[in-house]
Amino acid sequence: MEYPGNLYVVAAPSGAGKSSLVNALLQVDSHLVVAVSHTTRAPRGQELDGREYHFTDDATFRAMIARGEFLEHAEVHGHMYGTSRGAIEARITGGQDVVLEIDWQGALQIKQLFPNAILIFILPPSWEELQQRLQRRGEDRPEVIAKRMANARIEVSKAREFDFVIINALFETALFDLKAIVHSQRLKYAALQRSKPAVFAALDLS
Secondary structure (H helix, E strand, O other): OOOOOOOEEEEEEOOOHHHHHHHHHHOOOEEEEOOOOOOOOOOOOOOEEEOOOOEHHHHHHHHHHHHOEEEEEEEEOOOOEEHHHHHHHHHOOOEEEEEOOOOOOHHHHHEEEOOOOEEEEEEEOOHHHHHHHHEHHHHOOOHOOOOHHHHHHHHHHHHHOOOEEOOOOHHHHHHHHHHHHHHHHHOOOHHHHHHOHHHHHHHOOO
């Protein structure tokens, strides 16, 4: 189906800077709204329910799956994550541009449901830097970091299936690249035709 809003899907291995980049993007782009996913993992640090994620228990999450409330869901690092169908569809059918932070599995599922979705993958500059970032966070035990690094090998291999790839070596440069992708997508013919149908109709453009 065609929707007036754009859907940007951002994925990355843990520690690559995905959340920091998306949060910075939201600060400078008032036309974007974030879609908050559900997860069964516990909040980290200063995370708040309803802001970073909707935190829920396993039984509630599986009941939502059974009711068909998720566009996509997947198990990541031993926890379940899912994207609310209603929240996404309500926003993009209303003409809003939505940015969604999810893992690569969910991103590819979203692309099947919304072919116009723009998939963006954030890469670390090196394996060494990724491990140092995970260690500097100070949130995970060494064995958890080792598991995240092992999973990152699989996650990074999926970058070729995304529309755009950003290497987050310098944060300011990566943010510039992310802003450029979002803005250029809005200027594509098909995207403008969806978001500005009255203009195209007045100009006899189909």
